[in-house]
Amino acid sequence: MINQSAEYLKESEQISKEQAAEPVKTTEQSSGQTAGPKPGNASPGARRYGLFGVSAYPERQGMEEEQRQSMSRWAGGVILFLMAGVMALLLMAGSGSKGLTVTFDSQGGSEAAVQSVPFGGTVEEPDPVARPGYVMKGWSVTPDGSQPWDFDQDTVTEALTLYAVWEADPG
Amino acid sequence: MKNPVNALKQTSERYKTLDAKDRKKFWIDGLLNNAIYIILVIFLIYTYMKNSNIASASSAVNLLNLVAANLPMALGIGGCIVLTGTDLSAGRVVGLTGAISASLLQATTYINKFYADMGEVPIIAVILLAMLIGGVVGLVNGFFVAKFQLHPFIVTLATQLIVYGACLLYYMSNGNNGQPISGLSDKYTNFVKGTILPKIGGQSIPNYVIYALIVLAIMWFIWNKTPFGKNMFAVGSNPEAAKVSGVNVFLTTVMVHTLAGITYGYTGFIDAARIASNTANSGQNYESDAIAACVIGGVSFVGGTGTIGGVVLGVVLLRIIFVCLNYLAIDQNLQYIIKGAIILLACSIDMRKYLTKK
Structure with missing residues (x-):
């Protein structure tokens, strides 16, 4: 071809x-x-x-042959310099990064601690939160509970806030 | 295809015959020519040490999706680079065609519908319209480049601005007031993001991966099996010689740019559903990724060289690097700097190969 x-x-x-x-x-x-x-x-x-x-x-x-060689040597130097620079940036940024922040909004209930989760990782289910007169239904990506979060399956790809979903306790 | 084992054997045979000075040169050349691959391996190892989630099925499928989303555009721009040109309008064309696709394919029940009174539009009509709009922009690019021998850098810079202006006006029109266009119809979302393939490791593969494969096959055919593809390489390598041997340089140049425009239109259509919420800044800087991928994949600015396989490789390599940066949760701003450095690096490698070539 x-x-x-x-x-x-x-x-x-x-x-x-x-x-x-x-x-x-x-x-x-x-x-x-x-x-x-x-x-x-x-x-x-x-x-x-x-x-x-x-x-x-x-x-x-x-x-000229001389000019060509000089340019190619320069190119070689630039390649090494950029390689080193990219690596240095990677190491510098990589060692400083702490992963993605997952915050919990209990929407009137007791507080849950902020977690730092690596990209692609799962969120650890926080200790149960309590709200007098309500029953906890679970955590959700949206405040209205339309997208429930599955702690076993769902992975984190950006910093996010999870909202507690409550239902009024009939008893 | 070359057999990698045999190639390795040949290299080691050749290495034995070299003297000390040539051996040193062999290693230096190896290091410099493969700088991108070395960086890639170090990135992967370092990322795995920091965040082992990268070695998972979901990460592999994520990579596949990103490659599928970025490949068609890189294939389009690759043609322009073969002609020693470039195309800066790509990202903005994606933004405009994405906005048009999204506004035409909103759910009929959505409250803030862009065209409130319009019923359902067939998907096939919208994808054709998006490709048509992209193609027209490409045609304009190609006309100015071919007719006046203007450098594509200038021409596509101008069309980039024009298209961006049109895109902003489109977002302001119909009482939309610059709001993001979302609430896409299920049919459209399913067409792009739905899945008909079996799951891999519990991860579903979206349909646009299949479409990307189709685009890849079409572009491979165009580049390698049609007179147009051969003319493209002839013009890119030596326009004078091509003209003398009867190639229509004008038509070839216009067609390369038009084809590129069509791939941007297609990308706009796919991206609108992939990203789901479209703003006037959608598609921004897409061309830089595509150009970088082409250069990494060996589509040289020298002109006349490049293969479809190389473009695919370039897109995959670049995406792996960005996936690593994501998994390291590196600041988005820093990612731009790394991206820029990698483009310069790829150009330097290409330039060095070009200069040392006998």
């Missing part, structure tokens, strides 16, 4: 070399349209400029 296109490219480069050997109007015109490569730098048929008259990368063909 890739080989096919590679062959195709070779073919097209071949054609351009042939064309460049004998000056043809089309190449003349198009190189005039773009910013115009410096004469004598690029070998015939070599890629001169990108599609847009500006190349994202420097022209390899027209570059």
